[in-house]
Amino acid sequence: MPIYEFACTRCDHKFEQLRPMDRMAEPAQCPMCDSDSKRQLSVFSAFMTTEGGQTSAIAGAGGGCCGGGGGGCACAMGM
Ligand SMILES: [Zn+2]
Numbered sequence: 001m002p003i004y005e006f007a008c009t010r011c012d013h014k015f016e017q018l019r020p021m022d023r024m025a026e027p028a029q030c031p032m033c034d035s036d037s038k039r040q041l042s043v044f045s046a047f048m049t050t051e052g053g054q055t056s057a058i059a060g061a062g063g064g065c066c067g068g069g070g071g072g073c074a075c076a077m078g079m
Pocket of ligand 1: 008009010011012013030031032033034035
């Protein structure tokens with residue numbers, strides 16, 4: 001059973017919870033205030049599929065983007 005990371009929408013408490021994969025989209029209940037909390041985006045969510053069918057990283061290492069300075073990079077525009 002995979003473990004997922006959640007962050008409470010009310011008190012911002014972060015916690016992890018084991019749950020079956022078929023229930024991964026359901027909100028978890030915060031152990032601190034019993035409010036619903038949202039599942040944190042995993043690393044894989046930082047990727048998006050472009051029109052060409054390629055998968056590219058929005059954030060993170062790679063490509064000489066964000067690291068070397070130089071314009072034209074989305075990271076330089078405050079993303
Ligand atoms: Zn909470």
